[in-house]
Amino acid sequence: MGGRQLAVVLIIGACVPPAARAGQPAPDPPGQAARTDVAVGFTMQAPPDVNLPPRCEALSLPCGTPRTFPDFGLALSAAAHVDGRVAVVGEASVFDNTWYSSLTRSGKESNVVRQLTAGVRFTVVPPAVGGGRARGVRLFGQVLAGSEWSTVQSARPVVQPGGGIDAKLSNGPTIRIELDYDAVQGEGRNLSGTRVFVGLVHGVGALAR
Numbered sequence: 412m413g414g415r416q417l418a419v420v421l422i423i424g425a426c427v428p429p430a431a432r433a434g435q436p437a438p439d440p441p442g443q444a445a446r447t448d449v450a451v452g453f454t455m456q457a458p459p460d461v462n463l464p465p466r467c468e469a470l471s472l473p474c475g476t477p478r479t480f481p482d483f484g485l486a487l488s489a490a491a492h493v494d495g496r497v498a499v500v501g502e503a504s505v506f507d508n509t510w511y512s513s514l515t516r517s518g519k520e521s522n523v524v525r526q527l528t529a530g531v532r533f534t535v536v537p538p539a540v541g542g543g544r545a546r547g548v549r550l551f552g553q554v555l556a557g558s559e560w561s562t563v564q565s566a567r568p569v570v571q572p573g574g575g576i577d578a579k580l581s582n583g584p585t586i587r588i589e590l591d592y593d594a595v596q597g598e599g600r601n602l603s604g605t606r607v608f609v610g611l612v613h614g615v616g617a618l619a620r
Contacts, residue, residue, distance in 0.1 A: 445614025452610015528557030
């Protein structure tokens with residue numbers, strides 16, 4: 412092999428990714444959208460406090476001081492991406508809504524709240540400092556709608572607009588932080604309020620370019 416041919420072979424070898432040289436598919440470029448993704452994490456809700464006037468008086472519950480902790484729960488969502496910006500989303504969630512009551516020995520009652528929703532998510536890649544696009548960071552907004560039911564309420568419609576950020580850690584998982592608002596329709600006990608979701612996202616496959 413001549414010197415010129417050897418130089419060409421060395422240059423090509425240096426440009427080919429190690430995974431491809433080993434006969435393995437090269438990893439997806441950072442920031443490329445997954446075909447589908449699944450997110451699981453915990454939630455913090457802040458529905459109206461029924462132990463504060465005038466709700467406590469209307470519901471014949473003890474009236475006391477404002478709550479000091481949110482209601483905690485779990486949520487699982489899955490998204491199928493139509494392209495790099497639009498995805499169809501479905502979510503299931505549950506949280507425990509507790510209030511003070513004179514009807515139990517413990518002085519508290521627990522209301523288990525469940526939701527099933529679906530909708531559309533829109534995603535953008537923000538600009539990076541110094542130009543170009545940020546790598547491993549995605550901002551999104553979404554609108555979900557579905558049904559909510561609980562221990563003390565039958566099923567009723569709910570609309571949940573929200574948004575958040577997905578940030579992929581270096582050589583690690585993708586973390587999602589999301590802020591939503593549950594707008595529950597119906598009379599009587601209403602659990603509308605702000606919700607915070609914090610969890611991990613796992614992407615499967617990659618969208619075709």
